[in-house]
Amino acid sequence: MTVAALTAAPAASRRRAVVLSILALAVPVAFALAVTLGSTSIPLSRALPALLRDGSADPAVREIIWTVRLPRAITAALAGAALGAAGVQMQTLFRNPLAEPYILGVSSGASLGVATVIIGWGGAAGTFSVGVGGLGRAGVVVAASAGAAAVLALVLALSRRVRSVVTLLIVGVMVGSATTSMVTLLLTYTDPQRAQQFLTWGLGSFAATTWADLALFAPVCLAGLAAALAGVKPLNALLLGESYARTMGVRVRLTRTLTLLVSSVLAGAVTAFCGPVAFLGLAVPHVARLSLGTADHRLLMPGVTLLGATTALLCCVAAQVPGGGVVLPVNAVTTVVGAPVAIAVLLRSRAVRTGAAV
Amino acid sequence: MDDRGLRLDGVCAGYPGRRGHAPRRVLDGLAATAASGELTVLIGPNGTGKSTLLRTMAGLQPALGGRVLVDGGAVEAIPAPELARRLAVVLTERDVPALLTARELAALGRHPHTGFTGRLSAADHDVVAWALEAVHAAHLADRPVTELSDGERQRVLVARALAQEPSAILLDEPTAFLDVTSRVALMGLLRRLARDRGLAVVVSTHDLELALRVADRLWLLTPGGLLHTGTPEELTVAGLIGAAFDGDELSFDPASGVFVLREGDAGRLRVTAGDNHTPLLERALAREGWRTSRRGGEDGGEPADLAVRQAGDGYVAAFDGDVIPFATLPELAAWSRRAADTLRETPPALLPATPAAVSDAVAGVSTLGGRFALEIDQLGEGWRPLADLFADPGVLAEVIDAVAGRLGAAEREASATILFQEIAARLWAPSIGAVIAHDVLVDLDPRRVHWRAVTGEPLPLRAADLDGWRIRDPARIAGHLHRTVVTELLEPLAATVQGAVRISADPLWGDAASALTGTVRALARVRPQLTDAAVALGRELLAMPPLRGTGEPAEPVPGPLHTGS
The missing domain is CATH 3.40.50 (Rossmann fold)
Known part of the structure; x- marks a missing residue:
């Protein structure tokens, strides 16, 4: 997409080009930070040779970077981009500024899928993602996506009956709670060690993926992102609501199904490998919209992808508490970033005050 | 046959049945045409299914029967993108997304014309610019739509519909929530767009009066589910507008094309x-x-x-x-x-008479004789209001002196009673005459009835114009006449006379009573057929204070007044 294609005044389109350029630069910068900062700080001068597998590199540094930092950073970047894109899709589909995978209980649905697979089929000890049991990693991703899609479809069906933003939020919380309690029920009947693993996973982490996990996670995420980017045109038509979209020639049912499918896969995949990550899907689209100054998905979708990756990378850095030797759960960081955005959106929303849909 | 425009062909609109319930048919068998280049306005009382019909026409809900044709093609048979290039809508939903400029919103209308990515070509940009220009919103192009006024936003939504480059546009209540100026401007705009672009524009509205003024053609949905079509004038003349919209309080006035309060009962x-x-x-x-x-x-x-x-x-x-x-x-x-x-x-008891009726009565009474005369004419030099006689003691004293001089009598008391009786007679005669002979009570307003000093003939009375009353209830007229002559005129005059000369009230009211009987007698003489009515009225008046018990009237009461025959 070129700047010339944007339907905006010169000043506005210049601003948008600048913001997109900054976001595009921010991703490698944040990526570099995620690789160099951590429990031990590795300067770029030492990290770069290790990254390039230069013979002169310190083997210990090389080990850290290749087995820990690089997978973690790639996971964070992909997860952030995926959650941002899924958030935009849900917000437009629901015409609700608070829609996002975590709040709507979609992540809980994915958790239930994962829990069913893990606990139902059992798994080996070690890192959680290794213990995917008999169905393999793909099985977990499919289970998570299916759980996500089931909850999303349920909430969407309910949202067609209730038009209030806040009511939908409450419905999402209720569905999420119900799902979580089912997970708890499953955990009660499982052996304590595996339950502990599951609980740790539930706190969210970008650090638990191996290259083998990434071999599945990356293609699924990239495919989902590509599908999301390809689907921006009907999403734009949906900005005015489904009736308007239909009169503009959009096949609404098909668009809705495809969008639900893509956002379920994105949210499900992220949840399968990183646990339920809170608020990124909510905060990133809003910040992207405000900084780009438009709701046009042709700009917004690339914008959230870049901003989501950057934000997740920075949260990942913050979670490692550079130099502190402590690792925080990712959700602790993302919630600190995302909850204020959610509150600000709630307070600003005219539709929330009037109790109507956006 | 010209296929352009919109046509309803036996359309049945409503809601399809669910789980064994029969479909709810709101409207059935509708047939109508909305021609290209014309503004068609859909009106009808609330709940008659205007929105349902428009949504059915737009293909947003399926027709339960019949066909909606756009440029000759049935709506349900045309593929969605092709339909969107023929038919655009402006819906009642007023929520617009934040962070979208007017230009971006209008550009959404290019959706059916752009490719897979939605990228706008230079030609698309030109269409969007034209659409904004057409609704006079070019200056709003870069403003966020959430910051626009209701009227501006509605115009931008019309621009979005225009950007689809359709041959027909449907608008559901686009003027709701707009102020009067914006409402008129938007309807005018739609009418111009229909003309200039050859569009078939169908717009529903609650604003019947505006619809009647701007519509080329009306579609009137009645509460019974019928659709009448025709020009506003045709439907008005046929009485269909009034039949559909008249309420308990308001009714449609065909001549003015507006609603008026129902005729009151006051x-x-x-x-x-x-x-x-x-x-x-x-x-x-x-x-x-x-x-x-x-x-x-x-x-x-x-x-x-x-x-x-x-x-x-x-x-x-x-x-x-x-x-x-x-x-x-x-x-x-x-x-x-x-x-x-x-x-x-x-x-x-009294109805206000027209000035013409009062003039006629006064003129008629004046033909009865000099003492009945009261002129309605221009007031020239020398005419003074009757009120001067009792408002200004100097004037009265002067007149009493003039009477004394005329009679050659030295006693001012005698002159005063004679004057009082003379004036009383001049007031009784025209007023009783008008009541009896013309059923009109003339309002002898002392500020409007004027007199002029003359000698040797009845006091001349003249007014430029006088109010008066048509008598509706003769049984109650005596009281009103008493008030007009006695309370409003003779009582203040008597008081002023008593201030000018030492004289008691009794002889004055005796004079007034005899002036009354004199008038009755004179009337009986010139109009014998009115004698009974005149005598009855005279009796009633004589029974009221201060005329009652004034002793023997100065002149003997004539026979008929006693016998009442």
Whole structure:
């Protein structure tokens, strides 16, 4: 997409080009930070040779970077981009500024899928993602996506009956709670060690993926992102609501199904490998919209992808508490970033005050 | 046959049945055409299915029967993107997304014309710019739509529909929530777009009066589910508008094309005011239940219960013998509400007469003889209001002296009684004459009735114009006549006379009574057929204080007055 294609005044389109350029630069910068900062700080001068597998590199540094930092950073970047894109899709589909995978209980649905697979089929000890049991990693991703899609479809069906933003939020919380309690029920009947693993996973982490996990996670995420980017045109038509979209020639049912499918896969995949990550899907689209100054998905979708990756990378850095030797759960960081955005959106929303849909 | 435009072909609209329930047919068998280049306005009372029909026409809900044709093609048979290039809509949803400029919103309308990515070509940009220009929103292009006024936003939504480059546009209540100016402007705009672009524009609205003025063609949905089509004039003449919209309080006035309050039950009203002011007064009083009486005709129009005229900066109301001034319209309106209540309980004894009726009565009475004469004419030199006689003791003293000089009598008391009797006779005669012979009570307002000093003949009386009343209830006329002559004129005059000369009241009222009997006798003489009525009225008046018990009248009461035969 070129700047010339944007339907905006010169000043506005210049601003948008600048913001997109900054976001595009921010991703490698944040990526570099995620690789160099951590429990031990590795300067770029030492990290770069290790990254390039230069013979002169310190083997210990090389080990850290290749087995820990690089997978973690790639996971964070992909997860952030995926959650941002899924958030935009849900917000437009629901015409609700608070829609996002975590709040709507979609992540809980994915958790239930994962829990069913893990606990139902059992798994080996070690890192959680290794213990995917008999169905393999793909099985977990499919289970998570299916759980996500089931909850999303349920909430969407309910949202067609209730038009209030806040009511939908409450419905999402209720569905999420119900799902979580089912997970708890499953955990009660499982052996304590595996339950502990599951609980740790539930706190969210970008650090638990191996290259083998990434071999599945990356293609699924990239495919989902590509599908999301390809689907921006009907999403734009949906900005005015489904009736308007239909009169503009959009096949609404098909668009809705495809969008639900893509956002379920994105949210499900992220949840399968990183646990339920809170608020990124909510905060990133809003910040992207405000900084780009438009709701046009042709700009917004690339914008959230870049901003989501950057934000997740920075949260990942913050979670490692550079130099502190402590690792925080990712959700602790993302919630600190995302909850204020959610509150600000709630307070600003005219539709929330009037109790109507956006 | 020209296929362009929209056509309903036996359309049945409603909601499909669910789980064994029969479909709910809101409208059935509709047939109508909305031609290209014309503004078609869909009207109908609430709940008749305007939105349902529009949504069915737009393909947003399936027709339960029949076909909606756009440029000859059935809506349900045309693929969605192709339909979007033929038919655009403006829906009632007023929520617009934040962070979208007017230009971006209008550009959404290019959706059916762009490729997979939605990228706009230079030609697309030109169409968007044209669409904004067409709705006079080019200057709003870079403003966020959430910051626009309701009217501006609605115009941008119309621009979005135009950007689809359709051949027909449907708009559901686009003028709802707009102020009057924006409403008129938007309808005018739609009409112009229909003309200039050859679009078939179908717009629903609640604003019937505006619809009647701007629509090329009306589609009128009745509560019974029928769709009448025609020009506003055709539907009006056929009485269909009134039939569909008349309510308990308002009714449609075909001549003016507006709704008016239903005719009130308070009474009939006659307004005399400037051209611009008359309708305002009539409308203000209509709210209090007064309906305007028919004007003109050979009989001078329908009689009114209440007459209101503009007088200087204020108003004067005439109702049942009372003439009341008001400084402002609200005061008048508030009073008229009480008057209406009074009227509902008791019919008035008097109805305000037209100036022509008063003049006719006065002229007729004047033919009875000199003592009955009262001229309606220009007031020239030497004419003074009757009020001067009792408002200014100097004037009265001067006149008494003139009478004394005329009679050559030295006693001013005698001159004063003679003068009083003379004036009483001049007041009784025209007023009783008009009551008996013409059924009109002339309001002898002492500020408007003038006299002139002459010698040797009855006191000349003249007025430029006089109010008066048509007598509706003769049984109650004596009291009103008594008030007009005795209370308003003779009593203040007697008081002033008593101030000028030492004289008791009794002889003065004896003089007044004999002036009354003299008038009755004179009337009986010139109009024998009115004798009974005149005598009966005279008796009634003589029974009222201060005339009652004044002793023997100065002149003997004539036989008929005693016998009442």
